Amino acid sequence: MEEMRYEAPDSLDAAVAMLSDAGEAGRVLAGGTDLLVQLRAGMVHPGLVVDIKNIPEVRAISEEGGGFRVGAAVTGAELGEHAGMCKAWPGVVEATELIGSTQIQGRATMGGNLCNGSPAADSVPALIAAGAVASVIGPSGQRDVPVEDIIIGPGKTSLEKGEFVVSFKFPDRPAHSGDAYLRFIPRTEMDIAVVGAGVNITLDDDGVCQAARVGLGAVAATPLLVADAADALIGSTLDDAALEKLAAAASAACKPIDDKRGTIEFRTKVAGVLARRAALIALDRAKEGR
Amino acid sequence: MSKYHVSTTINGDPVEYLCEPEQTLLDVLRDELYLTGSKEGCASGDCGACSVLVDDRLVCACLALGAEMGGKKIETIEGMADGDELHPLQQKFLEHAALQCGICTPGFLVAAKSLLDRNPDPTEEETRYWLAGNLCRCTGYDKIIRAVLDTAAEMRSGK
Amino acid sequence: MSQALKLDDDEQDLKYVGTRPVRPDGVDKVTGRAKFGADLHLPGMLTGQVLRSPHPHARIVSIDTSKAEALAGVKAVITRDDFQDMESEFVPAGEMMVNYRDVVRNVMAREKVLYEGHAVAAVAATSNSIARKALRLIDVEYEVLPHVIDAVAAMAPDAPLLHDDMMTEGVDPKPDTPSNVSKRVEFALGDVEKGFAEADVIVEREFNTKPVHQGYIEPHACVASMSEDGQADLWCSTQGHYVVRTHCARLLNLDVSKIRVTASEIGGGFGGKTVVYLEPLALALSQKTGHPVKMVMSRDDVFRATGPTSGANVWVKMGATKDGRITAAEAVLKYQAGAFQGSPVQPGCMCAFAPYDLENVKTVGYDVVTNRPKVAAYRAPGGPISEYATESVVDELAKMLGIDPVDFRLRNAAREGTHAAYGPKFGPIGLVETLEQAKAHEHYNTPLKPGQGRGIASGFWFNIGGETCVTLNINEDGSATLMAGTPDIGGSRASLALMTAERLGIEPEKVRPLIADTSSLGYNFLTGGSRATFSSGMAAVEAADEAIKEMCARAAKIWEIPEDAVVWEDGHAKPAGDNAGKFDPLSLADIADMAGKTGGPIGGAARINAKGAAPSFGTHMVDLEVDEETGRVTILRYTVLQDAGRAVHPSYVEGQYQGGAVQGIGWALNEEYIYGEDGRMQNPGFLDYRIPVASDVPMIDTVIVEVPNPRHPYGVRGVGETPIVPPMAAIANAMENATGIRFTELPMSPPKVLKAIEDRDGG
Incomplete structure (x- = not known):
């Protein structure tokens, strides 16, 4: 077995070159909260670990084209301290802040949470609901990929060898917009989501829903963008009937498994419950909004 | 290697x-x-x-x-202690009997200090959530939370 | 002068017992200075690691260690061949018994691996990374066998057999074919059939619980160092370093005197650190290499390879008259022992109906082996499981009869003089007091909101005494050093200092209590069964009395009066009788200062088998709320009322109550071993083995009831075990009140709760 090497390049080009040279043996280290557990458990044996945290682009939050661009290796704690993101995307921020404990928040990143490929990753349904787009870099250059297209199966992503996520672009927020994320866990903290639901809506001046996106986590092999659930809201004032349709659509979209964290029945039912509850929070935020 | x-x-x-x-x-x-x-x-x-x-x-x-x-x-x-002077959290953990076996205590103290450095007046709920990543199997958390809240109150009053 | 074993009753002024000083080991523990099992480093130390079975049940065909041994940096590899086989012989370990034939097989698999995680080989190497590599180079050929995980399934006639020679004990006639049932036990009083015939209402229910782990935050760890002449030093995290010494001496065929065991600070045990896992392996590796060897378990190892407590199937039937008198109680308990016999089913049977004064009672228990790690003691072993079931049924009876659940318990409660179903007559006990105080408590009288439920349950544990030694040295400056042999897990040094100081009449800060190594003090049974403060406290008081007697003699010598003309009061020798007032009192420090001139060093010692342990009863009360759309349960309020006998250091008594309650909350709601069809544990980590976190629980209110134990000099009962007994039933009873659903399976995790709610509502 090859000895593991550690590198911490300070530019995107250098990181791409290293990962490209390493091929299959290369792994990206962002917050490390998944990778180090896998290393210790002997689940992975990388020959090269490329720590991307010294690269300025992956660590920055900036305003861009009316929206925000957030570096893939910005930690949850840092995101939660960014007033602009908290105001524009409270659902994304709260989802990211739900990843693990305070200690995990000091390290864990949205980029890592996404690229670990878990269907239960907390930030991902909120990112999907937000319509966030990942900026991916690799040997063949830069490309933009909608977040919902990154995870293609448990632990699997659509990233090519040597590619990694540099940042996420969040679109501009129209007036009367709000997002929210809720997850179900057995305890109050420290668990992996059994179900996660992110809802993002925009209302018109009369309070009628003009646009909506709904993301679900831990209910299928990948996090889901559920168009039927969004359609249930669009054109409504998020009245009880619309919320019931939303819950039914969310439950209908689930293709979960029975495992140590929950049953098929439980996940299916609770996905609807959480989608409805998250929609109501998003509604309050949209009404309070700009 | x-x-x-x-x-x-x-x-x-x-x-x-x-x-x-x-x-x-x-x-x-x-x-x-x-x-x-x-x-x-x-x-x-x-x-x-x-x-x-x-x-x-x-x-x-x-x-x-x-x-x-x-x-x-x-x-x-x-x-954490300043020479031979314990940090107020360390002192309060002792006074409140906020430890039994003591294996989790260093982690709790470091985490609680980080909380109070950021938020000098946390609520019980904020304290419990901040410390949710620190497991204690002995105390049921009661005396730990009390010790942290009492430390915060004392530090605010500048004693 | 007070007498040993005289009860200090409430009229007696206690100066220190009952106060809350800072514990003597406190500063070390808040500064990171305290040394736990994994914190010792010795020059030239190697690291030892264990290869564990991936299979729940398999015959070991062969083990080839040659490639591992050839790896640079590997100093030794050990397997089953490095341990001699042992005769079948039972010895006490905690509240349970162990059999050396099983112990040697549990520390290192011989013919078969019997659970996933069973140790198969161990290596000693110069670094962790080399040791890890070496483990991957050991080739083990297994012949995989069918496995069985559940106790009821293991009792089936066609179940895979773990041990070909296991004939069920306790049945007549003795069976001539082997099974997975190691023994049947029975406790009976009166005639249950007659009792059920007299009942107006009868409740019969079957309950199931899952194995739960003690969940101490410190994994097992030790450092062993053996010299070429077979003298060994062992440093380890344990509840009983003398018991470790005994086991290691037997397994390694060494004289007990050759092994000195030092108990490190221990990062939690709860019963789980009463047996040996790594210690014999580390000694064997050190013997083979001539180097100190350190071994530390991973959390994964702790879950897969160390004792949880049993999962169980419990059937309970109880009957009562309309006026609320229980006429008969019967239970059948089937406890998983894990891979080797020895579940806590016997204490489970004995505890099952202990809180009640019953004429007709019968409990039958079965000890069942399954392909899981061998269970170890966990806080009141056996009691929480059986009492969860019985206290659920008691609650249901009360509800059927329309009687307040506290009143129903009071009508049937065990009192002084009650003939316990498991044999003895109770002396003074405090169950009634906990129930009366529960009923009067503001918590019990606060109205609930819609959707909330309140539950109550009582619990019992015997408490134990046992072999105990201490020495007490009166130092030349008037301070005192107390050497005890019961490892301090939760603050017992503070209690021992208080009792010693009380007796000597000096300030507690003048007493330094230490835990001696096994060569510095005679034999001590382990810390468990709630015996440390009781037994070492009793011994400390006896040692103090010996020192006091000597100090009085020294004063008599100085004053030139008879020894019996001197009394000890308030830390001073005083002339008494005809001589009263003739001489100025001599303080302990004065006498200590002159010790060299009056006969030499002064001290006391006690070597006792502490008798007179007395049970502790408790009653718990909980309010909770159920999210009926998700099945999530939120604990809103919790109160523990328990008889401590006497709370020597009330803060640490409260801490035991609070900690036990929260462990019970975990057991009730989320903790469980989850196995796949492959017989492998799926949640061997704190991520998915979900012990309560700080944000899961409210403050835990406590009421310390004090009905002193007349057989202890300060009335101590022992408090650590009982608090984990009532929570599961209290929570299940509260769940019933909140939802109308009687939950008969633990844990009451959200998927189960939601399903039950949907079933209640007609799907």
């Missing part, structure tokens, strides 16, 4: 060490530097017994590589 040479600051002192690339910060602290106050309870970031501050940020030392620490500022339980 080739080792990495790392220069860092631990509890205010310049420290240099050699580590293997797989070694975590916790491995380095405990096995190379003999700073055994940080404990390993799980090695997966689930128990918080290895809580330390890296550049003022609360993290689990088991989830950071030793090789990552070049130029960083690390603070551990061993640096």
